[in-house]
Amino acid sequence: MRSIQLFCLIALFTPENVLASINDYIYPKSRPSYSNYGSIGLIQNPTARLLDEGHLAISWSHNEPYLRGSILAYPFSWMEASFQYTDVNDELYSEVKAFSGSQTLKDKAFDAKFRLFKESVFIPQVAVGLRDLGGTGRFASEYIVANKFISNSFDISFGIGWANLNANKISNPFTKLSGRFEKRTDSTDLGGKLNIDNFFSGSAGYFGGIEYFIPNSNGMRFKIEYDGTNYQTESNPQIQDSKFNFGFVYPITNNFQIKLSHTRGNTFNFGFSYSLNLGSKNPRKLVKEKRIELDNTEIIRKVTSRSDENLYKASLLYLNRQSISLQKASIVDDSYEVVVSQNKFRSPALAVGRVLRTLNDISPEKISKFKVSEVNAGMGIYSLEVDRESLTRYEKMNLPEVLGEQIRSNEFKFNSKNYLFNPTLKYPAIFHSIGPDLQSQIGGPDGFFFGDLKLRYDSETLFNRRLSLITTASYGLYDNMKPLKLRSDSILPRVRTDIVDYLKESREFSIKRMQLNFYGQPKKSLYYKLSAGIFESMFAGYGGEVLYRPYHKNFGIGFDAWQVYQREYNQLFEIREYKTITGHLNFYYHHPQSNILFHLKGGKYLAKDSGVTFDFSRVFRSGLRVGAYFTLTDISEEEFGEGSFDKGFYFWIPVDLFSPRYFKRTFGWGLRPVTRDGGQSLVYGYPLWGVTDAASNHRFRRRISDIFD
Amino acid sequence: MTFLIKSLISIVFFMTSCSAIDLGYVRLYQEALADKSIQVDQNFIDSVDYSFMHVKQGGAEAIFILSDSSENVNTWIGSNYEKIVTYKGLIVMTSGLEQDFKFVRSNLKHIKENHLINDFESIISLTNPDLSYWDAQFNLVNIENNRIGFKNCSRTISYSRKLKELSRVSYDIYCLDENDTVISAQQKINPLSTKLEISFYY
Numbered sequence: 001m002r003s004i005q006l007f008c009l010i011a012l013f014t015p016e017n018v019l020a021s022i023n024d025y026i027y028p029k030s031r032p033s034y035s036n037y038g039s040i041g042l043i044q045n046p047t048a049r050l051l052d053e054g055h056l057a058i059s060w061s062h063n064e065p066y067l068r069g070s071i072l073a074y075p076f077s078w079m080e081a082s083f084q085y086t087d088v089n090d091e092l093y094s095e096v097k098a099f100s101g102s103q104t105l106k107d108k109a110f111d112a113k114f115r116l117f118k119e120s121v122f123i124p125q126v127a128v129g130l131r132d133l134g135g136t137g138r139f140a141s142e143y144i145v146a147n148k149f150i151s152n153s154f155d156i157s158f159g160i161g162w163a164n165l166n167a168n169k170i171s172n173p174f175t176k177l178s179g180r181f182e183k184r185t186d187s188t189d190l191g192g193k194l195n196i197d198n199f200f201s202g203s204a205g206y207f208g209g210i211e212y213f214i215p216n217s218n219g220m221r222f223k224i225e226y227d228g229t230n231y232q233t234e235s236n237p238q239i240q241d242s243k244f245n246f247g248f249v250y251p252i253t254n255n256f257q258i259k260l261s262h263t264r265g266n267t268f269n270f271g272f273s274y275s276l277n278l279g280s281k282n283p284r285k286l287v288k289e290k291r292i293e294l295d296n297t298e299i300i301r302k303v304t305s306r307s308d309e310n311l312y313k314a315s316l317l318y319l320n321r322q323s324i325s326l327q328k329a330s331i332v333d334d335s336y337e338v339v340v341s342q343n344k345f346r347s348p349a350l351a352v353g354r355v356l357r358t359l360n361d362i363s364p365e366k367i368s369k370f371k372v373s374e375v376n377a378g379m380g381i382y383s384l385e386v387d388r389e390s391l392t393r394y395e396k397m398n399l400p401e402v403l404g405e406q407i408r409s410n411e412f413k414f415n416s417k418n419y420l421f422n423p424t425l426k427y428p429a430i431f432h433s434i435g436p437d438l439q440s441q442i443g444g445p446d447g448f449f450f451g452d453l454k455l456r457y458d459s460e461t462l463f464n465r466r467l468s469l470i471t472t473a474s475y476g477l478y479d480n481m482k483p484l485k486l487r488s489d490s491i492l493p494r495v496r497t498d499i500v501d502y503l504k505e506s507r508e509f510s511i512k513r514m515q516l517n518f519y520g521q522p523k524k525s526l527y528y529k530l531s532a533g534i535f536e537s538m539f540a541g542y543g544g545e546v547l548y549r550p551y552h553k554n555f556g557i558g559f560d561a562w563q564v565y566q567r568e569y570n571q572l573f574e575i576r577e578y579k580t581i582t583g584h585l586n587f588y589y590h591h592p593q594s595n596i597l598f599h600l601k602g603g604k605y606l607a608k609d610s611g612v613t614f615d616f617s618r619v620f621r622s623g624l625r626v627g628a629y630f631t632l633t634d635i636s637e638e639e640f641g642e643g644s645f646d647k648g649f650y651f652w653i654p655v656d657l658f659s660p661r662y663f664k665r666t667f668g669w670g671l672r673p674v675t676r677d678g679g680q681s682l683v684y685g686y687p688l689w690g691v692t693d694a695a696s697n698h699r700f701r702r703r704i705s706d707i708f709d
Numbered sequence: 710m711t712f713l714i715k716s717l718i719s720i721v722f723f724m725t726s727c728s729a730i731d732l733g734y735v736r737l738y739q740e741a742l743a744d745k746s747i748q749v750d751q752n753f754i755d756s757v758d759y760s761f762m763h764v765k766q767g768g769a770e771a772i773f774i775l776s777d778s779s780e781n782v783n784t785w786i787g788s789n790y791e792k793i794v795t796y797k798g799l800i801v802m803t804s805g806l807e808q809d810f811k812f813v814r815s816n817l818k819h820i821k822e823n824h825l826i827n828d829f830e831s832i833i834s835l836t837n838p839d840l841s842y843w844d845a846q847f848n849l850v851n852i853e854n855n856r857i858g859f860k861n862c863s864r865t866i867s868y869s870r871k872l873k874e875l876s877r878v879s880y881d882i883y884c885l886d887e888n889d890t891v892i893s894a895q896q897k898i899n900p901l902s903t904k905l906e907i908s909f910y911y
Contacts, residue, residue: 022874024838025900216876286769290788398790 026215027152033211033221033249033257034273036063037131037139038070038084039111042209042225043245043261043269045165047157048127048147050115053077054279054620056651061271063263065090065236071671072275073626073651075618076594078115081628083649083671084108084132086139091236107138108673110649124148130199131164138235141165142200143207143228153215158208159228163198166205167230167243174200205230209245219257223247227263241265278657279620281703286660288709291354292321297361305364311336312421314362322354327375327465328419336363337371339414344662346623346654348374348694349400352384353707360391373412374694377519377686378465379527380412381695382551395708404704409697411524411551416465425465432459437474441484441503452479452507466519469533470685472512479507491639492677493578495538495606499675501569502537510571512537515685525550525695527688535684537571539564539606543583547688552697556588556689562682564606582606582682584613588689592698595619597627599689606680609633613679621703623654623666631679639678646679648672754910761785762793765906775911782817793907798883798891799824800898800905809836810898825866825883825891833872835899844873850880863887875900 032049035041038059040049051057055074061067065088072082084107091105109132119125124146132140145159160170163184174181184202185195207228214220225245231238242265249259255276261269277283294300304311308331315338316326328339336359345351355372363370370391373383386407394403416422437456440449454474461469481504488497514534521527525548532542543562550556561583568574584603591598599615611634617627630647637644650670656663693699760775762785773785773793782801785793791805801820802811812820813832823829828848834841851867859865862884871878879897886892890911897904 022840022843022872025835025840025872025875 023152027213031219031251031254031257031275033223033259034059034061034070034271036061036066036068036261036263036269036271038068039072039080039082039113039129039131042157042211042223043247043263044227044229045157045159045207045209045225046113046127046129046131046143046145047155047209047211048115048125048145048159049155050074050077050080050113050127051275052277052279053079054283054622054624055275055277056624056626056653057273057275059271059273061259061269063261063269063271064267065238073649075626078118080111080113080129081626081649082111083673084111084139088138088236109133109139110673119148137195139164140195140198145207153213155211155213156208157211157225158206160204160206161228162200162202162204164230164233165207165228166203167228168205168207168226170204170206172200172202172204174204219249219251219254221249223249223261231264238264239266278622278624278653281621282657283622284657286658289661290709291357294318294358294361300362301364304362305366308420311363311367312423315359316423318358318362319355322358324351324355324358326423327425328416328423329421330419331367334366335369335371336367337373337419339373339375339419341375343664346656346662346664347703347706348382348700349404349703350662350706350709352700353400353709356386356391356707357395360388360395363388373414375412375414375465376691376694377468377517378414378416379519379521379692380414380524381692382409382697382700383412384409384700398708400705400707403707404701409551409700411695413521413524427462427464429462430459431461432457434458436477439503441481441499450479450481450484450503452481452503453477467517469514469516471514473510473514474512475509476507481507488677490641490677492607492609492635493580495566495578495677496675496680497677498538498569502571505569506537506571510537511573512571513685517686519691527692529686529688529691531684534567535562535564535682538567539682540567540575541565541579545688547586547692549588549689549692549695551695554590554592554696554698556586558586558588558688559603560584560586560687562684564682580604580606580608584681586689590696590698592702595702601681605631605633605678606682607635607677609635609678611679613681617650622657623652624657625652625666625668627651633679635678641674641676641678646672646676760909760911762795763908763910764793767903781821795894795907796820797824798894798907798909799881800894800896800907803898807837808899808902810834813842837899838901840872846871846873847881859884861886861892864889870897872900879904 032040032051035046036044038061039046041047051074053074053076057072059070059072067087067089069085070082072080074080086107088105088107093103093105111129111131112133113127113129115125115127117123117126126146128144130142132138141161141164143159143161143165145157147155147157149155172181181201184198205228207226209223209225212222223246227243227245231240245261245263247259247261249257251257256272256274258272263269282288300314304314311331312329315329319326319340323344324340324342326338327341330337338355338359340355342351352372356370359370368388369385370388371383371385374381384407390403390406434455434457437454439452439454454476456472456474459471484500484504488494490497511534513536515531516533518530527549528544528546530544534540541562541564543560545558545560547556547558561581563581564579565575566578568576582604584601586599586601589598596616596618600612602612604610611632613629613631615627615629617625619625628649630645632645648670650668652666652668655665655667762773764771764773771787773787775783776786777784781797783795785795789805792803793800794802799820800810801817803809811834813834819829820831830844830846832842833845848869850869853865854863856862856865864885866883866885868881869878870881877900881896882894883891884893891909893908895904895906
């Protein structure tokens with residue numbers, strides 16, 4: 001009896017994936033599918049399913065009268081965050097034809113879903129979700145939903161919803177906890193606010209459905225649901241002839257699904273979704289480029305043993321082949337110290353591994369210790385030491401973690417005078433590239449999409465290690481900006497909302513950035529940067545930043561201050577009348593277990609408002625970074641305008657996730673639902689936190705397994 | 710990959726309210742994806758002093774070096790110490806791949822007696838997801854000389870491969886030269902993965 005009880009207890013909490021069998025092949029753990037609403041769900045109803053952390057996804061549905069595009073991110077396995085952009089094609093953008101013509105209404109919203117319980121043998125997966133956060137509230141709802149797999153082919157869901165999901169009325173269970181859940185108030189006209197008082201308030205309703213996985217079909221499925229959507233709460237109520245909806249999902253590939261459905265008893269719908277897991281170390285399972293192996297290392301060592309000069313020159317040559325630039329070197333007794341810089345490997349351990357293994361190949365036997373230091377913009381980033389014997393032994397056994405324990409790593413202050421070998425660097429050194437560029441404006445009353453295709457020139461000129469000029473200029477090739485006419489209605493200084501003028505008047509030649517930077521490092525872990533010139537498309541000026549970033553800690557503190565002048569709309573060298581001083585105190589904290597980076601900054605923004613920005617992002621092993629932010633300042637919601645306060649999300653995807661080669665470059669973009677003037681910060685190139693990115697012991701240790709890659 | 714490039718750019722196109730999109734990434738992608746494949750041409754073959762096996766699975770390719778050979782059972786080692794063991798082109802065991810496969814050891818004699826000659830049954834194990842000691846059926850489907858589409862093959866032998874209770878069937882194809890040596894093979898060792906295409910260079 002006791003053993004039965006023990007078995008039941010274990011089975012209750014045992015995750016399903018422990019009990020693998022042929023069913024895993026008959027019913028492969030197919031990706032959850034997307035609802036017409038845009039997030040993971042049945043057809044209209046949400047479910048408790050999520051994708052694994054590190055996934056990014058897009059989803060599109062045509063569900064008359066709604067065309068909905070969604071972008072989703074899964075920063076944790078228990079969280080789904082999404083942005084929905086809905087075209088309501090039976091409503092006009094505005095009643096004023098001169099303002100928005102015949103353009104249909106566009107609605108934007110953020111959604112979030114959180115898993116409360118993970119499914120086990122007997123316990124369903126339970127999640128709580130919030131829809132249309134911080135939007136106009138058109139589709140606002142909250143829900144609690146549970147899902148359970150039955151016999152591998154049926155996924156049953158059942159939930160309770162509020163507001164837009166309360167069509168099938170039941171009494172609100174939360175009213176038993178407090179009377180404040182009885183009533184729900186209307187959302188504000190400006191939108192953008194989190195109406196927390198309304199959460200789980202007012203009438204509740206139930207919804208549910210079944211997803212049937214067709215065996216041996218790699219994830220094809222049928223869906224049937226009892227619709228919980230209250231179409232009467234939508235500003236243009238939809239006719240509903242039936243509460244039963246039916247759907248079908250066909251996976252084209254593991255990542256790409258198409259879906260068909262029939263909803264409300266009268267409407268056919270079509271959509272698709274695409275998801276990618278970009279969180280793990282090498283998510284595309286590419287065979288990455290290997291270290292260039294040296295031939296005839298014995299002969300090389302014979303040559304380098306003859307003189308220190310030979311070793312220095314061999315290091316210069318062979319490190320260069322690994323795309324690593326030797327800056328300085330010294331041999332002192334049996335220790336060989338090198339100072340390098342590199343712009344290829346995002347992982348400090350990978351870069352260090354390439355250096356150490358190359359030095360190990362070419363150094364004569366008398367060298368028994370290596371010290372490798374990295375610099376960036378003439379500033380010391382880190383320094384580490386390891387004995388050669390350990391390196392050789394653990395490289396043979398392929399035990400990077402064990403070698404990592406032998407490596408002593410520290411902060412590093414770079415003093416260029418301390419070295420015996422000083423290769424001559426030819427200055428100025430110019431790096432440049434030319435390519436296409438696209439400026440866009442999406443979702444305004446003048447039209448849905450306006451774009452300006454340009455030819456873009458980027459350059460970086462190094463005058464010495466610490467002094468550089470970065471330039472971005474572009475020339476317009478083709479655009480459709482002419483019909484853009486929306487004028488700013490902001491009562492604040494128009495630091496951003498004159499965007500239309502900037503877009504239209506810079507259609508030919510324009511300079512986006514021409515920023516002179518000077519870097520310095522007065523002490524270990526203390527960095528500064530002075531900058532002057534054109535920082536971004538709308539502002540020029542001068543200023544600087546300071547950052548204290550101790551190598552062995554997970555925080556950084558700094559401040560930045562800028563005297564800025566608003567640029568003319570043509571984005572050349574003229575300036576407008578508006579000028580201001582802007583600056584912030586910055587506090588960074590990287591939580592090592594979750595790899596969440598918190599960035600809190602407070603100070604004065606471009607429109608002379610003062611306040612605080614909260615930015616939090618998660619960095620995955622692949623280098624993918626997913627984040628969100630919001631800013632609260634001392635201006636009122638009315639002064640801010642539509643949206644109430646500034647907010648947005650972003651992600652950075654390392655380009656080399658899709659390539660067998662290594663690149664440090666990332667593909668990043670952010671989305672801000674509405675462009676307003678409150679809470680706006682100066683955008684300048686090469687902030688110190690990014691330049692000193694590798695100055696983190698945690699960052700080095702986290703990817704220590706890369707050292708022999 | 711072209712589809713992926715287009716979809717990424719389309720995302721940025723669609724969802725940003727106002728932005729400058731650096732389409733220079735298009736060129737970066739193209740440059741990054743160039744020279745991705747391993748060109749196993751005569752120069753490559755001549756440059757390698759040892760027997761090797763070229764493995765392709767989906768878009769990924771790798772070279773495995775012959776590390777041991779005994780009675781036609783060949784052990785091949787990859788650059789990250791992955792291991793594939795073959796018997797006349799049939800993969801009998803893998804280790805270190807994303808989804809591993811193996812015939813249960815005691816079946817090897819039975820396999821040696823029947824592979825490329827007759828139908829046979831065997832017990833196999835898979836990983837990711839794990840499936841241990843499962844019945845698999847290998848049926849000889851076709852033997853063809855000078856089959857169209859297999860120009861280097863003097864003879865091609867096809868087997869169907871099916872796991873008990875799993876209705877999906879996959880087909881293994883073995884390409885033999887005029888000396889009846891297997892020079893290449895295609896087989897799907899895991900029902901949930903794409904097929905492995907292997908070519909041998911002795």
